[in-house]
Amino acid sequence: MKKILVVDDNVVNLKVIDKILKSNSEYKSVLVPNGQKALQFLDKTVPDLILLDVLMPDMDGFAVLAEIKKRPALAGVPVLFLTADEDSGLQEKITAAGAQGMLRKPFEKDALLNLIGQYLA
Amino acid sequence: MYDGDNMEHDESYLNDKIYDSSQIIEKLSFLNTDDGLKHCMDDADFYLDIVGTFVEDNVLEELKKYYFSNDWDSYRVKVHALKSSATYIGAETLWSKAKRMEEAAKQGDIEYINLNHHQLLALYEKVLRNIDAVMPERVNQEYSSSIKKFTIFVVDDSRLNRQVVSEVLSDIYNIVEADSGDSFFQQLESRNAPDLILLDVHMPRENGHEIIRKLKKDEKYTHIPVVFMTNDNDLSTELQGFDDGAVDFIVKPLNPALLRARISRILELYYLQANLQEEVQIRTQDILDKSRQMYAFFEQLLQSLAKTIDAKDKYTKGHSDRVARYAVMLGKRMGYNEDQLLRIKYAGMLHDIGKIGIPDEIINKPSKLSADEFAIIKSHSVIGGEILKNITAVEEIYSAARWHHERYDGMGYPDGLKGQEIPEVARVICVADAYDAMTSCRGYRKGLPQDVVRKEIADGLGAQFDPLVGTNMLQIIDEDQDFDLHD
Numbered sequence: 203m204k205k206i207l208v209v210d211d212n213v214v215n216l217k218v219i220d221k222i223l224k225s226n227s228e229y230k231s232v233l234v235p236n237g238q239k240a241l242q243f244l245d246k247t248v249p250d251l252i253l254l255d256v257l258m259p260d261m262d263g264f265a266v267l268a269e270i271k272k273r274p275a276l277a278g279v280p281v282l283f284l285t286a287d288e289d290s291g292l293q294e295k296i297t298a299a300g301a302q303g304m305l306r307k308p309f310e311k312d313a314l315l316n317l318i319g320q321y322l323a
Numbered sequence: 324m325y326d327g328d329n330m331e332h333d334e335s336y337l338n339d340k341i342y343d344s345s346q347i348i349e350k351l352s353f354l355n356t357d358d359g360l361k362h363c364m365d366d367a368d369f370y371l372d373i374v375g376t377f378v379e380d381n382v383l384e385e386l387k388k389y390y391f392s393n394d395w396d397s398y399r400v401k402v403h404a405l406k407s408s409a410t411y412i413g414a415e416t417l418w419s420k421a422k423r424m425e426e427a428a429k430q431g432d433i434e435y436i437n438l439n440h441h442q443l444l445a446l447y448e449k450v451l452r453n454i455d456a457v458m459p460e461r462v463n464q465e466y467s468s469s470i471k472k473f474t475i476f477v478v479d480d481s482r483l484n485r486q487v488v489s490e491v492l493s494d495i496y497n498i499v500e501a502d503s504g505d506s507f508f509q510q511l512e513s514r515n516a517p518d519l520i521l522l523d524v525h526m527p528r529e530n531g532h533e534i535i536r537k538l539k540k541d542e543k544y545t546h547i548p549v550v551f552m553t554n555d556n557d558l559s560t561e562l563q564g565f566d567d568g569a570v571d572f573i574v575k576p577l578n579p580a581l582l583r584a585r586i587s588r589i590l591e592l593y594y595l596q597a598n599l600q601e602e603v604q605i606r607t608q609d610i611l612d613k614s615r616q617m618y619a620f621f622e623q624l625l626q627s628l629a630k631t632i633d634a635k636d637k638y639t640k641g642h643s644d645r646v647a648r649y650a651v652m653l654g655k656r657m658g659y660n661e662d663q664l665l666r667i668k669y670a671g672m673l674h675d676i677g678k679i680g681i682p683d684e685i686i687n688k689p690s691k692l693s694a695d696e697f698a699i700i701k702s703h704s705v706i707g708g709e710i711l712k713n714i715t716a717v718e719e720i721y722s723a724a725r726w727h728h729e730r731y732d733g734m735g736y737p738d739g740l741k742g743q744e745i746p747e748v749a750r751v752i753c754v755a756d757a758y759d760a761m762t763s764c765r766g767y768r769k770g771l772p773q774d775v776v777r778k779e780i781a782d783g784l785g786a787q788f789d790p791l792v793g794t795n796m797l798q799i800i801d802e803d804q805d806f807d808l809h810d
Contacts, residue, residue, distance in 0.1 A: 212404040212409065213379075214412075217373060219371055221363070221366070225364075259397060286406065286410075287403075307407060
């Protein structure tokens with residue numbers, strides 16, 4: 203089983219991502235609605251992959267990633283951004299921040315699964 | 324699903340199949356269900372779960388809150404979430420509106436947000452309501468308690484007509500029926516006010532016109548939109564109806580599609596208006612609160628300044644406050660309005676501010692002043708004018724400080740102004756100032772008795788004092804039977 207942490211403030215997004223991940227019996231998803239809860243979880247558990255929303259209240263995706271980078275235990279965990287933002291400079295920003303990749307919302311089921319598959323071989 | 328430590332995912336919510344999905348999806352015709360289904364991997368049950376979540380997890384209140392507090396960063400996050408969710412349920416119009424709003428919030432285009440916020444809310448609310456009407460038995464209904472069904476009251480003596488209305492509208496609205504004016508008013512008193520009233524014009528006994536006039540007399544009900552149903556295309560009936568306060572007409576026999584469209588449109592407009600009224604109220608209250616705060620702060624600042632002035636001179640404690648009080652009494656007699664009274668009060672409180680620039684040993688000298696020392700004391704009016712000359716909002720403040728030692732006969736200082744050349748506020752402050760100076764204890768003497776003071780003022784009419792102002796002061800003294808004028 204591969205454990206995937208999904209961080210998104212929007213329940214609809216969480217449910218859709220969860221639904222997609224469920225289609226692969228190898229994946230187990232953990233859904234959290236904000237950065238604080240994500241970090242609480244990460245203090246106890248090291249997942250196999252993290253899916254991060256960019257635009258969230260209080261702590262946005264970049265702030266969460268910065269916290270993740272401070273934790274040595276999470277050094278090998280791939281982080282992928284999922285965003286509905288159409289900002290063209292986002293890709294560079296995300297790479298600079300140290301995330302492995304990104305996908306624009308709304309995405310096709312296969313697009314997400316393929317992307318995740320690259321990191322969870 | 325994600326409370327506290329128990330963050331492991333609960334899988335049960337997806338398995339609760341409680342409805343026939345294809346039937347419900349058919350009723351969601353106001354959404355682009357094909358598109359929504361596609362985004363939901365063509366899983367009908369999952370799609371309906373997402374549509375239900377869209378209602379339960381709605382951000383309506385947050386959007387209102389952040390809009391009112393001008394918190395555009397948070398507003399952007401919420402409108403972004405709305406856009407994202409709208410995609411998955413296939414709410415196209417809402418999606419494109421939310422997208423433009425998000426863009427505006429990102430660019431800081433507050434004007435665009437102000438212009439479109441209420442329309443977005445009205446549209447959002449309509450979508451939520453429509454979904455709620457189609458999916459009444461969703462899983463977690465308590466979350467959506469703020470989304471209540473609209474209630475429509477149908478008043479018509481024809482049972483057939485009431486049935487048609489009920490059949491056409493009852494899936495989206497609560498329908499209440501009455502067959503006469505009497506029954507209508509009886510039921511109206513015993514329940515929550517409806518959101519809209521459909522009223523037949525032609526009824527035996529009380530007709531529609533009579534009913535609406537009676538209804539509109541009661542303040543509780545004036546805001547409820549009333550739609551007339553009529554079977555004649557009679558212009559005068561319609562005009563009469565609009566005069567009585569109806570918002571629209573529907574011609575019988577009722578066309579179901581038209582009836583639905585009309586009602587939906589009227590309620591949307593009505594809610595847009597209600598939201599706008601609410602905003603005006605909140606914003607007005609906000610401004611009032613702020614201006615009250617500013618006013619209190621201003622008064623307190625003024626009091627502190629007056630105390631500072633009086634602290635300089637150990638013989639004149641409370642002098643500024645009292646002069647302001649006497650000036651206001653004089654102003655009242657002279658017919659000043661509220662605004663003028665406030666202005667003269669401020670002028671009175673600050674008239675001696677120039678004393679701050681006079682050396683302490685001269686101001687507080689208990690023995691008689693030399694000519695040089697007296698000249699220095701006299702300069703306080705010029706110094707006061709200099710200190711206050713930037714206060715242009717209340718120009719009386721400057722005038723009183725500079726000219727309250729001018730004399731009506733032209734023998735005063737600093738400018739030797741005469742009669743009406745002296746601004747009125749200075750002539751009033753002059754009398755109030757002299758009265759307080761004479762009645763207060765000074766270093767070299769006790770306060771003079773009231774009758775001596777009265778004579779001084781009477782003798783000074785037209786010389787030191789403006790005769791009109793001085794005469795008013797004499798009347799105040801004469802009416803002060805309890806001798807409590809000077810406390």
